[in-house]
Amino acid sequence: MKVNFKVNGEEVSVEVKEYETLLETLRERLELTGAKEGCGLGACGACTVLLDGRPARSCLVLTPEVEGREVETIEGLKEGEELHPLQEAFIERGAVQCGFCTSGMLLTAKALLDSNPNPSREKIKEVISSNLCRCTGYDKIVEAIAEAARRLRKGQDVGMEKESH
Amino acid sequence: MILPPLQYRRARDLKEVWELYELYDGEVSFLAGGTDLLPRLKLRLERPKAVIDLKEIGELQEVSEDEKFLRIGSLINLFDLRGDERVRSLFPALLQSLEATSCETLQMRGTIGGNLLQDTRCLFYNQSEFWRRAKGFCLKMGGQICNATGGKECFSNYCSDNAPALVSLSAEVRLLSPQGERQIPLEKLYTGEGERPFALLPGEVLAEVLIPKGESKGGYEKLRMRGAIDYPLVGVAFSLRDGRGKLSVAGVGPKPLLYEVDELTEGGIEEAAERASHDARPVGNASLAPSYRRRMVKILAKRLMGGILKEAER
Numbered sequence: 001m002k003v004n005f006k007v008n009g010e011e012v013s014v015e016v017k018e019y020e021t022l023l024e025t026l027r028e029r030l031e032l033t034g035a036k037e038g039c040g041l042g043a044c045g046a047c048t049v050l051l052d053g054r055p056a057r058s059c060l061v062l063t064p065e066v067e068g069r070e071v072e073t074i075e076g077l078k079e080g081e082e083l084h085p086l087q088e089a090f091i092e093r094g095a096v097q098c099g100f101c102t103s104g105m106l107l108t109a110k111a112l113l114d115s116n117p118n119p120s121r122e123k124i125k126e127v128i129s130s131n132l133c134r135c136t137g138y139d140k141i142v143e144a145i146a147e148a149a150r151r152l153r154k155g156q157d158v159g160m161e162k163e164s165h
Numbered sequence: 166m167i168l169p170p171l172q173y174r175r176a177r178d179l180k181e182v183w184e185l186y187e188l189y190d191g192e193v194s195f196l197a198g199g200t201d202l203l204p205r206l207k208l209r210l211e212r213p214k215a216v217i218d219l220k221e222i223g224e225l226q227e228v229s230e231d232e233k234f235l236r237i238g239s240l241i242n243l244f245d246l247r248g249d250e251r252v253r254s255l256f257p258a259l260l261q262s263l264e265a266t267s268c269e270t271l272q273m274r275g276t277i278g279g280n281l282l283q284d285t286r287c288l289f290y291n292q293s294e295f296w297r298r299a300k301g302f303c304l305k306m307g308g309q310i311c312n313a314t315g316g317k318e319c320f321s322n323y324c325s326d327n328a329p330a331l332v333s334l335s336a337e338v339r340l341l342s343p344q345g346e347r348q349i350p351l352e353k354l355y356t357g358e359g360e361r362p363f364a365l366l367p368g369e370v371l372a373e374v375l376i377p378k379g380e381s382k383g384g385y386e387k388l389r390m391r392g393a394i395d396y397p398l399v400g401v402a403f404s405l406r407d408g409r410g411k412l413s414v415a416g417v418g419p420k421p422l423l424y425e426v427d428e429l430t431e432g433g434i435e436e437a438a439e440r441a442s443h444d445a446r447p448v449g450n451a452s453l454a455p456s457y458r459r460r461m462v463k464i465l466a467k468r469l470m471g472g473i474l475k476e477a478e479r
Contacts, residue, residue, distance in 0.1 A: 019169065041166075042204065057274070129394075130394050
C-alpha cells in the first residue's frame with residue numbers, strides 16, 4: 001500500500017508492505033540508515049526517530065500508521081552543511097564510540113532541548129535513560145547534551161539560569 | 166525483526182471496528198500504541214489476519230468529567246495523562262505509576278487502554294517462535310504444561326504499573342461491543358487465568374477508564390532492576406480516600422490483587438502487608454528470585470502505606 005508522509009521536511013510517497021515497520025521503511029526503502037535495529041522490541045532506543053516532534057521507537061511503528069505525519073531522522077538534524085550543536089558537542093566530548101546508539105541519543109536529546117532549553121543533569125539522565133549505550137558509560141553523552149544546551153541558549157540569547165546538579 | 170504477513174486496516178469509528186472484526190472472523194488484533202502488540206507479533210505470540218488501528222476513533226480519545234467520575238479515553242497516551250492537572254492533583258498513586266511505566270519515549274506512544282490490556286508475561290513465554298518450539302509449547306501457548314514450574318497452572322505475570330494504581334482508586338472501565346455496553350470495576354476485568362487474562366466479550370473494546378473524583382493520598386512502589394524500561398517485578402499501589410485505604414499488588418501472577426485497609430495504623434498496615442505477601446505466589450518466571458519478590462511485596466507495601474500514614478498525620 002502507498003503511504004504518504006514527510007521525512008526531514010520532504011514529502012514522500014512510498015509503496016510498503018502493510019506489515020512493515022517504519023524502521024524497515026526508513027532503512028531499506030528510503031536508504032536512511034541512521035536509525036538502527038538494536039533489539040527490535042522497543043527496549044534499546046537505537047531505532048528512535050522523531051514522530052511529530054516526539055521521540056518514537058520506529059521498530060514499533062507500522063509504516064501505514066504514519067500517513068500524513070512528520071518524521072525526523074538523524075539525517076535531518078544538521079542544517080545544510082552545519083552540524084547541530086548537539087552533534088558538535090557529541091564529537092568534541094567523546095560521546096560517540098561505535099556510534100550505534102548515537103542517532104537515537106541525539107534525536108531524543110533534541111526533543112528534550114526543544115521543549116526544555118535548560119535541563120538539569122538529572123533531567124537529561126532521566127530523558128535518555130531508555131537509550132542504551134554499551135560503549136561510553138553515558139557520562140560523556142550527558143555532558144555533551146548539557147554543553148549543547150549551553151550553546152543553544154547562548155545562541156538564542158536566552159537568560160543563563162543557574163544549573164542545578 | 167520481521168513482522169509476520171498481516172493486513173493493516175484503520176477504523177474511523179467503532180462501527181467500522183466491528184465490521185472489520187466480522188470480516189476477518191475475529192482474527193484481528195487491535196492496535197493502539199503498539200508497544201505491546203508489535204513485540205508480540207514479532208515473536209509470533211499472536212498471528213492475526215489483520216491489525217485494526219484504533220487511533221482515528223475520536224470517541225476513545227476524550228478526557229471529560231461528570232458528577233461522579235474523571236473519564237479518560239482509552240487511547241490517551243501515558244505521557245499526556247501524566248500531564249493532566251486532575252491526575253496530578255487528585256490521584257498521586259496513578260501519577261506515580263504513570264511516571265514509573267517504562268520510559269518517556271514509550272509513554273508517549275503507549276495508551277492507558279493498551280497498558281491495562283497488555284498480555285501477561287513470563288520468561289518462558291516472551292521468546293521467539295524458534296525458542297518456544299525448541300522448548301515445547303506451554304499452557305499459555307496451548308500446550309500441556311507450564312514450562313516454568315512443570316505444573317498445570319499458568320503463573321504468567323500481569324505487569325501493568327497503572328492497573329494496581331487504578332484498582333486502588335476504585336476505577337471502573339467502560340467496555341463496548343456489538344452486544345452493547347457495560348461498565349465494571351477494573352478488578353472484575355481479570356480472569357486470574359494466565360492463558361486468558363481478560364474477561365472480554367468477542368470484539369469488545371475498552372473505551373474509557375473512569376476514576377471516582379475526589380482527592381486521594383497515595384502512591385506507587387515498583388520493584389525493578391533498572392531505573393527505566395523495566396516491567397514491574399512487583400508493583401504495589403495504595404490510595405487513601407475518606408479514611409478508607411485500598412492496597413493493590415500486581416506483577417506477581419495473572420491479575421492484580423486488592424486489599425481493603427480499614428485501619429491505617431501501624432498494626433493495620435502490618436496486617437495488610439503480611440496478607441498481601443502471603444497471598445502472592447511468585448514462581449521462577451521473572452528476572453528475580455521468587456522468594457525475594459515475595460518478601461518485597463511486604464516491604465514495599467509497608468513502606469508505601471507507612472509513608473502515606475505519616476503524610477496523613479501531618
